[in-house]
Amino acid sequence: MKLSNKDRFIIRFSEIKDVRELIHLDHMIWTENTSPGPLMWRSQEDYLLNAPPGSQLVALKDDKLCGYVGFGCPSRMESNRHVCEVNIAVHPDYQRLGIGRQLIEAIKEHAADNAIRKLRLRVLSCNESALSFYRKCGFVEEGRLREEFYLGGRYVDEIFMCCMLTGGEGYGDHLT
Template sequence: MLTRQTYKIRPSEMKDAPQLIEMDALVWDIHTSPAPFHWKSRQQFLQHCPPGSQLVAVQGERVCGYVGFYPATGMPVNRHVYEINIAVHPNDRRSGVATSLMHAMKEYAREQGIHKLRLRVLSSNPGAIAFYTQCGFETEGRLVSEFYIAGKYVDDILMSYFIRNER
């Protein structure tokens, strides 16, 4: 059984790429993303997600989950904002990995001088919306009927969390 004592969180490394590619194929589908990640090669993955651009929860050498982060735009006036995404291996869900990753992401962002974390979530994913709300994220906007997925219009919900300087 996976417990907080049996996994650690660290920045992603080159050796994690195969497991992260596999996890993306397992986690991202029409219920979780309008454009699921399907990497054509390790090189393509590494160009999009270079080592250090994710915090990973690992048990030994096995990756249990990750939170990816990157500057929201390339503009200097927006460098205080990270866009994030989070995924947990299906076998490790409901074990506290996602919550631990989110706490680690907030701390890392604080250390990097980041002021705001933002993410996007489909309205058809109420479990994710509840999780983000529980983690302190608030809805900033809603793009109504932004996507047409599996025969239904789906809203794109924009959520954010403001990093406080207090510990």
């Protein structure tokens, strides 16, 4: 399913054939400034347990994976089914080209179409470019865990951000 073809980027649901590039992107993107700890997948099977096909929207240009937005229900509680937790990564060679914004818009559309009322994410306070990007995409700070991590010789806050959507009244059973 193609969700977007703007500027020759294609956005679609992840497939098993994407795993190698997704792992490579994760190892490249998630650093001390973007993640509280190293993100290392032991195998493709290990990765697929955490991010099965269809649990991410991927952006491609000329069949090369440029970025993704992962999504899922943050808990198994029925009362929390209207919330979707997201994480996004864009390859450094493709940053500042609008891919991140297209991925956020695509996940907003997918979420709203599936009765999700709230998108949430976590970001480190030292990741100022990500904070600015999320604000431009309509996310607001919802909470902060002060000095939650000690990274690179300094204490770093973990910031919780959200974006409220106008989804339906369902409970997001598709994210089980």
